[in-house]
Amino acid sequence: MGGASRGEKRRKQEEADQRLAAAGIQRPQTPNRTPLYVVGGVLAVAVVVGLVLLFTRGTGGGVEPTYATSADGAVVTAGNGPIVVDVYEDYLCPVCERFEERYGEEMTTALNEGRITVRYHSIAILDELTTPPGYSTRAANAALCSVPAGIFPQYHGTLFEEQPAEGSAGLTDDQLVSFGTDLGAQGDFAECVRSGANTGAVQAATAEAIEDPALQNANGSFGTPTVLLDGQRVDLNDTEWLQKALG
Amino acid sequence: MNRARLLDLVGTLARLGLAAVWLISGWLKAVDPDQTYVAVRAYDVLPTVGVEVVAALLPWLELALGVLLVAGIGTRLVAVLSAVLLLAFVAGVTQAWARGLSIDCGCFGGGGAVEPGETTYVQELLRDAGFLVMAGWLIARPHTLFALDDRWGTRRRS
Numbered sequence: 001m002g003g004a005s006r007g008e009k010r011r012k013q014e015e016a017d018q019r020l021a022a023a024g025i026q027r028p029q030t031p032n033r034t035p036l037y038v039v040g041g042v043l044a045v046a047v048v049v050g051l052v053l054l055f056t057r058g059t060g061g062g063v064e065p066t067y068a069t070s071a072d073g074a075v076v077t078a079g080n081g082p083i084v085v086d087v088y089e090d091y092l093c094p095v096c097e098r099f100e101e102r103y104g105e106e107m108t109t110a111l112n113e114g115r116i117t118v119r120y121h122s123i124a125i126l127d128e129l130t131t132p133p134g135y136s137t138r139a140a141n142a143a144l145c146s147v148p149a150g151i152f153p154q155y156h157g158t159l160f161e162e163q164p165a166e167g168s169a170g171l172t173d174d175q176l177v178s179f180g181t182d183l184g185a186q187g188d189f190a191e192c193v194r195s196g197a198n199t200g201a202v203q204a205a206t207a208e209a210i211e212d213p214a215l216q217n218a219n220g221s222f223g224t225p226t227v228l229l230d231g232q233r234v235d236l237n238d239t240e241w242l243q244k245a246l247g
Numbered sequence: 248m249n250r251a252r253l254l255d256l257v258g259t260l261a262r263l264g265l266a267a268v269w270l271i272s273g274w275l276k277a278v279d280p281d282q283t284y285v286a287v288r289a290y291d292v293l294p295t296v297g298v299e300v301v302a303a304l305l306p307w308l309e310l311a312l313g314v315l316l317v318a319g320i321g322t323r324l325v326a327v328l329s330a331v332l333l334l335a336f337v338a339g340v341t342q343a344w345a346r347g348l349s350i351d352c353g354c355f356g357g358g359g360a361v362e363p364g365e366t367t368y369v370q371e372l373l374r375d376a377g378f379l380v381m382a383g384w385l386i387a388r389p390h391t392l393f394a395l396d397d398r399w400g401t402r403r404r405s
Binding site for chain 2: 095
């Protein structure tokens with residue numbers, strides 16, 4: 001083996017160095033920089049891989065929504081395509097924000113083309129995670145108010161883009177109203193947001209979702225986002241789930 | 248076994264142990280980028296762009312450190328970088344704790360907000376302290392067994 005003979009060679013060299021050192025003679029040494037370059041190279045590769053994956057990942061927005069929406073209770077039905085996607089979301093849930101970021105554009109395109117129907121269920125399971133509690137319900141209510149106001153697709157996107165952090169106070173009613181006004185909300189949107197007109201519907205839908213065995217994850221509990229494709233729970237670890245369904 | 252050999256052995260265990268830490272934690276983060284984003288965001292320190300970049304790079308930097316430690320390349324330098332990263336984690340967890348956030352560190356996958364009372368900051372910091380000891384050993388005494396550093400060593404002018 002090369003290693004063994006190399007080790008032998010070095011051992012002899014070290015012995016020679018020791019004899020020289022004993023005689024008071026120091027041989028000059030230059031540090032080998034190879035490991036330094038290898039470390040730099042490997043770290044550079046890691047950075048490039050991370051950035052490439054970041055920039056090739058899907059991003060939300062960019063496609064103008066042209067589909068129609070209607071609300072019934074806490075459920076907003078978008079589009080009229082043959083494939084039915086049920087999305088259960090809490091507007092405070094960070095993973096829901098990631099879901100919208102990753103699949104928002106894909107879903108908007110499929111909705112625009114009339115290939116899918118999406119039923120957005122406005123769920124509030126994270127009310128306790130804001131101080132004061134209740135942002136999830138207020139945001140879900142505001143999202144439902146945005147349907148008759150004619151701005152749901154954009155408003156739904158805005159609520160996730162402007163998503164407050166868990167543990168924060170959440171967005172104020174004034175902010176929820178002004179986002180809608182900026183998007184051109186029609187009718188009594190502000191009144192609807194401030195009065196919590198859909199609060200009862202949100203609470204009922206939340207209680208129903210928690211009890212529905214078809215929505216439970218492997219731990220037997222309900223979480224958001226939960227997504228159904230024609231009634232079957234979608235495994236979101238499969239990032240191709242929508243593309244596969246569309247064929 | 249002489250003393251130097253024993254110290255080499257301890258160093259080797261520290262090197263491979265730290266390598267395992269980075270490879271496992273990096274892999275768990277790399278396979279679930281959305282969860283990693285949520286975990287980084289939960290520390291509530293960086294603006295959105297910063298969260299994006301850190302969540303994108305962190306898994307791969309951890310894997311890179313792990314690979315370099317397994318190979319034993321630039322052990323002292325890699326141990327210093329490991330210590331710097333670990334200290335950054337310690338700072339992140341400490342500020343979350345001090346500010347009263349309820350988060351999981353997401354050190355080995357997972358992460359994000361948890362119920363108040365379900366935080367494990369003490370365990371997380373003790374664990375990081377253990378990893379820092381391994382990094383510290385390698386900074387103080389980087390010579391280990393089965394390391395490529397050995398092969399390159401110090402080239403003599405002759």
